[in-house]
Amino acid sequence: MSRTALGMPGLRPGSGNLFAEEKFPSAARRELGNSQLRRNLKHATSTIRTKRLNVTGELPDWEELRDAGSALKTSVMARLPELLEAFEANVTARGGTVHWARDADEANRIIHELVKAEGVDEVVKVKSMATQEIGMNEYLEEHGIAAYETDLAELIVQLDHDKPSHILVPAIHKNRTEVRDIFLKEMPGVDPHLTDEPRRLAMAARAHLRAKFLTAKVAISGANFGIADSGTLSVVESEGNGRMCLTLPETLITVMGIEKLLPTFSDLEVFLQLLPRSSTGERMNPYTSLWTGVTEGDGPSTFHVILLDNGRTNALADEMGRSALHCIRCSACINVCPVYERTGGHAYGSTYPGPIGAILSPLMTGVEAEENGSLPYASSLCGACYDACPVKINIPDILVHLRGKDVDAHRGGLPSQLDVGLKAASWALSDGRRLGAVEKLLPLGRAAAGKDKKIKKLPGIAAGWTQSRDIPAPPSQSFRDWWAKEHKES
Amino acid sequence: MSTREHILAAVRTALQDAPAVPDIPRTYRQDGNLNAEERIDVLVDRLEDYKAGVTVVDEAAIPATIQGLLAGARSYVVPAGLDPAWLAWETEPSRVKYDGGGHGARSVTELDATDAVVTSSAVTVAESGTIILDGSPDQGRRAISLIPDHHICVVHSRDITQILPEALRRLDGTRPLTMISGPSATSDIELERVEGVHGPRRLDVIITKQSGKLPAS
Ligand code: SF4
Numbered sequence: 001m002s003r004t005a006l007g008m009p010g011l012r013p014g015s016g017n018l019f020a021e022e023k024f025p026s027a028a029r030r031e032l033g034n035s036q037l038r039r040n041l042k043h044a045t046s047t048i049r050t051k052r053l054n055v056t057g058e059l060p061d062w063e064e065l066r067d068a069g070s071a072l073k074t075s076v077m078a079r080l081p082e083l084l085e086a087f088e089a090n091v092t093a094r095g096g097t098v099h100w101a102r103d104a105d106e107a108n109r110i111i112h113e114l115v116k117a118e119g120v121d122e123v124v125k126v127k128s129m130a131t132q133e134i135g136m137n138e139y140l141e142e143h144g145i146a147a148y149e150t151d152l153a154e155l156i157v158q159l160d161h162d163k164p165s166h167i168l169v170p171a172i173h174k175n176r177t178e179v180r181d182i183f184l185k186e187m188p189g190v191d192p193h194l195t196d197e198p199r200r201l202a203m204a205a206r207a208h209l210r211a212k213f214l215t216a217k218v219a220i221s222g223a224n225f226g227i228a229d230s231g232t233l234s235v236v237e238s239e240g241n242g243r244m245c246l247t248l249p250e251t252l253i254t255v256m257g258i259e260k261l262l263p264t265f266s267d268l269e270v271f272l273q274l275l276p277r278s279s280t281g282e283r284m285n286p287y288t289s290l291w292t293g294v295t296e297g298d299g300p301s302t303f304h305v306i307l308l309d310n311g312r313t314n315a316l317a318d319e320m321g322r323s324a325l326h327c328i329r330c331s332a333c334i335n336v337c338p339v340y341e342r343t344g345g346h347a348y349g350s351t352y353p354g355p356i357g358a359i360l361s362p363l364m365t366g367v368e369a370e371e372n373g374s375l376p377y378a379s380s381l382c383g384a385c386y387d388a389c390p391v392k393i394n395i396p397d398i399l400v401h402l403r404g405k406d407v408d409a410h411r412g413g414l415p416s417q418l419d420v421g422l423k424a425a426s427w428a429l430s431d432g433r434r435l436g437a438v439e440k441l442l443p444l445g446r447a448a449a450g451k452d453k454k455i456k457k458l459p460g461i462a463a464g465w466t467q468s469r470d471i472p473a474p475p476s477q478s479f480r481d482w483w484a485k486e487h488k489e490s
Numbered sequence: 491m492s493t494r495e496h497i498l499a500a501v502r503t504a505l506q507d508a509p510a511v512p513d514i515p516r517t518y519r520q521d522g523n524l525n526a527e528e529r530i531d532v533l534v535d536r537l538e539d540y541k542a543g544v545t546v547v548d549e550a551a552i553p554a555t556i557q558g559l560l561a562g563a564r565s566y567v568v569p570a571g572l573d574p575a576w577l578a579w580e581t582e583p584s585r586v587k588y589d590g591g592g593h594g595a596r597s598v599t600e601l602d603a604t605d606a607v608v609t610s611s612a613v614t615v616a617e618s619g620t621i622i623l624d625g626s627p628d629q630g631r632r633a634i635s636l637i638p639d640h641h642i643c644v645v646h647s648r649d650i651t652q653i654l655p656e657a658l659r660r661l662d663g664t665r666p667l668t669m670i671s672g673p674s675a676t677s678d679i680e681l682e683r684v685e686g687v688h689g690p691r692r693l694d695v696i697i698t699k700q701s702g703k704l705p706a707s
Pocket of ligand 1: 278326327329330331332333334356388390391393
């Protein structure tokens with residue numbers, strides 16, 4: 001349990017695919033060895049960055065929309081109990097059934113029961129972060145139910161027995177030739193002469209999934225937004241696989257995090273402008289579906305929604321960190337992150353990679369869980385994520401806050417070198433005279449550097465820094481000394 | 491305690507610092523400033539950008555335009571509430587499959603074997619090229635505009651707004667809504683856009699120049 005949770009009875013940390021099982025630096029080092037991955041990522045993220053800037057730049061009120069989006073989400077979090085109850089009442093009044101799940105296991109068990117009750121052993125799936133997070137496909141598979149991913153990228157990842165590496169384009173780490181090879185190896189009945197042209201690959205997926213769509217009895221989806229005052233749900237997508245799943249099967253099961261609510265239908269006017277422009281860099285995504293409970297003669301006749309906590313209340317309890325729950329999963333922060341661009345998504349371990357993942361995963365599970373305490377360090381704090389975020393989540397601030405929590409979590413016994421170092425720095429930096437005294441030592445560092453004016457090896461924990469780089473020798477004079485001298489002279 | 495009560499209690503516990511509920515600054519645009527003609531121009535530009543087919547015609551030319559677009563179709567489905575005048579030219583009634591109303595619902599297999607679909611639309615946002623269907627009788631249930639590979643959609647100029655907030659104000663949020671911005675597409679392979687995946691691969695939009703009589707509904 002996280003520190004916050006310890007002080008607050010009743011909160012439980014998230015479970016499922018939310019963990020870095022390996023410390024970020026060592027996972028990152030391994031991924032960095034894959035130069036094909038880096039080329040694929042660089043190409044993809046730079047393309048999407050340009051598109052995003054074009055379409056956000058053309059709106060005269062982009063900043064005003066961001067302000068409204070941010071305030072709306074803050075208000076949703078503050079009003080969450082009341083909005084959840086309203087949402088539940090409205091879904092129920094419209095013929096839907098609402099279920100509640102505290103963690104991954106509870107959610108999976110509910111889904112399994114619902115699917116079993118329909119007497120089927122396969123379901124079609126719309127891409128959803130929530131079902132990824134709870135490891136639903138694996139759970140259902142263990143219980144003899146096949147869940148077919150229908151989003152092209154998710155299909156690629158599923159056929160390759162791989163993991164998604166990006167929340168919007170999960171197969172971003174694969175190039176076209178790799179995709180072609182996966183299809184040839186894993187897609188039943190595929191044309192053996194398939195080329196690696198994206199159009200041909202997309203058509204192969206269309207043919208492969210068509211029969212599944214037309215015959216599926218049960219579909220499982222996530223939701224981008226849930227409207228509290230009407231019980232309406234929304235899925236934003238591109239390919240039409242979402243529409244297929246939401247429209248054709250008899251039973252629809254939607255898994256939604258409790259933070260996805262918006263107060264009223266008209267609030268979509270903000271988020272349906274922010275989301276597509278920030279995520280795919282389009283003015284609007286090709287398809288958005290909205291449905292409210294069950295509509296006679298149009299779409300599924302049975303509808304279930306599962307409201308998922310799985311560590312969200314844990315994150316909500318952290319006053320400094322709770323705004324991470326404002327995330328609308330657009331992936332803009334991931335696409336601008338210099339760390340992600342080099343390491344890719346797998347290095348983060350959790351379903352949520354990149355800057356948002358580096359805060360959301362430890363907030364949902366507690367920094368003590370597995371290696372999640374290493375995630376807030378997966379950043380240079382450059383601030384690009386904050387600038388890109390359509391709902392203005394101050395990711396760098398939360399990263400620093402969580403680093404503090406991580407340091408606290410490891411305290412106890414003798415202070416570490418890092419503690420001592422940070423203490424010394426804060427002692428020196430908090431007082432100009434002390435800093436001046438420390439700067440008197442600069443010439444000493446210069447002597448340590450030697451003739452080529454480079455320090456090649458630092459002592460203690462700082463040694464890691466010099467393992468792959470040299471440090472220029474400190475100047476003979478500090479900036480403060482120089483300033484004082486210059487200003488005396490002039 | 492039920493799971494529901496557990497979660498609601500956890501949410502309340504997490505919020506024990508009673509965070510303030512902020513006012514929402516709605517300083518973004520609520521209304522557009524383009525006239526009807528300019529809205530059509532913007533819409534055409536967006537639709538062409540999405541690689542949809544676009545024709546702008548007088549209301550009176552709707553039937554002939556539909557006829558032309560359906561020239562290659564062996565069969566097409568239409569919602570029961572579509573204006574019958576739009577199909578008055580049809581000489582092969584066996585091509586037409588009505589869905590809904592007294593005609594009942596076509597099976598998915600039958601829809602899959604149908605070449606095209608003709609519908610009207612509820613409201614359209616020019617700035618993002620977004621056509622919204624709300625399941626009214628002239629648009630039909632969601633499956634019919636999804637399964638056939640060619641969607642012909644009529645947009646009346648009186649139903650075109652410039653921006654999204656204006657469009658949402660005209661809709662009932664509890665109806666099944668489909669927002670369509672171009673034919674289905676994917677950018678999942680190297681972010682290269684491919685038009686036409688699972689939804690209709692061809693989208694033709696007929697925009698009417700002037701308001702006329704309301705379509706039968
Ligand atoms: S944190 Fe912001 S930028 Fe990142 S995915 Fe979430 S909404 Fe998008």
